[in-house]
Amino acid sequence: MRFGSRRIRTCVFALNIRQVSNDSRKPTGSGFRTVFRVGLIYSGFIFESGLKDYGSSGRMDTNDSLRVASLWHSMHAISQQLSPISGCFGIELLQADTFDLHCFQSLTGTKFFVVCEPGTQHMEGLLKHIYELYTDYVLKNPFYEMEMPIRCELFDINLTQAIQKDRVALLAR
Amino acid sequence: MIGVGKIKQYSNVLDKPLSKGKQEVSLSAFAFLFSELVQYNQTQVDNIAELERSRLEDAGYAVGARVLELLCHRDKGNRRETRLLGILSFVHSTVWKVLFGKVADSLEKGTEHEDEYMISEKELLVNRFISIPKDMGTFNCGAFVAGIVRGVLDGAGFPAVVTAHFVPVEGQQRPRTTILIKFAEEVLRREARLG
Amino acid sequence: MQFFGGTEISPSLPASTASGNNGHMMYVFNRNGVCLLYREWNRPLHTLNQQQDHKLMFGLLFSLKSLTAKMDPTTPDKANLGVPQLPGQGCSFHSFRTNTYKLTFMESPSGIKIILVTHPRTGDLRESLKYIYNLYVEYVVKNPLYTPGTPIRCELFNTTLDQYVRSIS
Numbered sequence: 001m002r003f004g005s006r007r008i009r010t011c012v013f014a015l016n017i018r019q020v021s022n023d024s025r026k027p028t029g030s031g032f033r034t035v036f037r038v039g040l041i042y043s044g045f046i047f048e049s050g051l052k053d054y055g056s057s058g059r060m061d062t063n064d065s066l067r068v069a070s071l072w073h074s075m076h077a078i079s080q081q082l083s084p085i086s087g088c089f090g091i092e093l094l095q096a097d098t099f100d101l102h103c104f105q106s107l108t109g110t111k112f113f114v115v116c117e118p119g120t121q122h123m124e125g126l127l128k129h130i131y132e133l134y135t136d137y138v139l140k141n142p143f144y145e146m147e148m149p150i151r152c153e154l155f156d157i158n159l160t161q162a163i164q165k166d167r168v169a170l171l172a173r
Numbered sequence: 174m175i176g177v178g179k180i181k182q183y184s185n186v187l188d189k190p191l192s193k194g195k196q197e198v199s200l201s202a203f204a205f206l207f208s209e210l211v212q213y214n215q216t217q218v219d220n221i222a223e224l225e226r227s228r229l230e231d232a233g234y235a236v237g238a239r240v241l242e243l244l245c246h247r248d249k250g251n252r253r254e255t256r257l258l259g260i261l262s263f264v265h266s267t268v269w270k271v272l273f274g275k276v277a278d279s280l281e282k283g284t285e286h287e288d289e290y291m292i293s294e295k296e297l298l299v300n301r302f303i304s305i306p307k308d309m310g311t312f313n314c315g316a317f318v319a320g321i322v323r324g325v326l327d328g329a330g331f332p333a334v335v336t337a338h339f340v341p342v343e344g345q346q347r348p349r350t351t352i353l354i355k356f357a358e359e360v361l362r363r364e365a366r367l368g
Numbered sequence: 369m370q371f372f373g374g375t376e377i378s379p380s381l382p383a384s385t386a387s388g389n390n391g392h393m394m395y396v397f398n399r400n401g402v403c404l405l406y407r408e409w410n411r412p413l414h415t416l417n418q419q420q421d422h423k424l425m426f427g428l429l430f431s432l433k434s435l436t437a438k439m440d441p442t443t444p445d446k447a448n449l450g451v452p453q454l455p456g457q458g459c460s461f462h463s464f465r466t467n468t469y470k471l472t473f474m475e476s477p478s479g480i481k482i483i484l485v486t487h488p489r490t491g492d493l494r495e496s497l498k499y500i501y502n503l504y505v506e507y508v509v510k511n512p513l514y515t516p517g518t519p520i521r522c523e524l525f526n527t528t529l530d531q532y533v534r535s536i537s
Binding site for chain 1: 392393410411412413415416421424425427428431432434435436438439440441442443449459460461462463464465466467468469471485
Binding site: 157 | 201204205207208209210211212215302303304305306309314346347
């Protein structure tokens with residue numbers, strides 16, 4: 001399936017860090033922010049990694065995340081078609097009732113996304129940082145085969161660090 | 174050549190000044206090139222041991238032999254180290270600094286064997302972006318660096334067996350890399366004679 | 369830099385002004401996907417003919433809704449992806465933003481979907497959509513000459529709507 005000139009590229013890895021507050025359902029204003037999931041859409045595969053106490057509520061099985069990823073890819077393409085003005089690059093932010101989804105697309109069409117609590121700020125920066133980690137620890141790794149699920153220890157370590165650091169920064173504010 | 178007029182042309186490569194200025198290579202460029210080197214060699218071998226022992230190490234050996242030649246000319250006034258500790262500290266500081274921009278983290282003598290020395294790095298430059306898949310066991314891309322060390326030592330007349338190993342560090346997520354140098358018997362005998 | 373999916377907004381876009389005129393277009397769909405109303409205020413780019421455009425928009429909303437319901441991190445039991453959901457069932461979305469426009473979406477309990485496309489830098493429009501829904505109830509539902517499920521042709525609704533959308537900043 002093709003949309004425009006871009007190939008369908010779908011793959012997700014997901015990482016979930018639950019917030020530390022006691023009542024995880026209740027958004028606590030400016031206090032706790034949760035990054036629920038970090039994803040990478042790429043090339044027909046879905047990959048979930050570093051599932052830190054994911055919890056039953058957020059979990060998706062491989063088939064489901066595959067479907068979600070390819071659906072997201074098409075939605076991204078359709079949103080470009082429906083633009084009232086030319087030069088649209090697709091959805092950057094989707095605001096749902098219980099979460100915000102930020103999406104970042106690299107030059108080659110690889111999509112990175114973060115699912116977080118509504119109203120979380122500075123997610124563009126986090127996504128760009130994740131992109132940087134991807135180019136460093138995945139693309140420069142000789143044992144990574146292009147378009148395959150990512151299993152790179154260093155990437156996981158640095159990703160977890162980036163998200164924790166982000167959370168610490170938010171808590172400190 | 175047409176259109177290159179302004180750049181001074183040296184008819185002989187030996188006439189070129191051996192500038193000691195900062196000549197750094199982009200880390201990304203190196204990382205991609207090294208990644209390709211590993212990937213290419215991976216397609217040429219049957220097993221991981223062969224990739225580590227002969228392929229990567231041999232590639233490093235060639236670098237080591239050249240580095241020794243160059244550094245003896247630049248830093249030592251065309252002389253080379255002849256003593257064991259001298260050559261080890263030459264590898265640990267001079268060679269390391271030229272190749273990786275820093276002195277190696279530590280140089281130790283093996284406790285169990287007289288003929289073993291270890292150079293340790295918390296994070297070896299070649300391993301900076303590399304995650305070893307679980308199915309490859311103890312494979313270490315530091316074999317390339319081990320090859321460089323072997324090349325330097327061999328060229329200087331200190332034949333040795335050099336290998337790279339991951340050594341877990343307490344309280345650290347990532348293991349450090351240790352380059353283990355096991356000198357040949359003749360080297361130690363000569364060293365004993367020299368006193 | 370347009371490479372990175374564009375957080376920056378392209379310079380050709382009209383600057384958002386306090387006097388309003390931020391609205392690009394508006395759609396109203398009923399629960400069967402029939403486009404009851406399509407208003408266009410400022411739309412330089414048409415990629416498709418109108419019928420296909422409406423179909424694509426409805427499809428986008430439907431898919432995004434089932435996507436958000438599936439991705440919802442707070443509910444444990446979720447229906448399969450693509451299964452139609454009743455209005456108000458499951459987690460839904462209220463807006464999305466691209467570098468060129470912002471789409472705000474509202475679904476009434478009867479399945480009326482109101483979609484407003486505006487300048488990407490407009491703020492939260494959920495209240496505005498509720499107000500538009502209110503206008504719909506007042507001028508369309510209460511109009512005895514209107515048959516439910518048919519395209520809306522109510523002069524009064526259109527003029528009030530135009531007036532209101534102009535005032536949105």
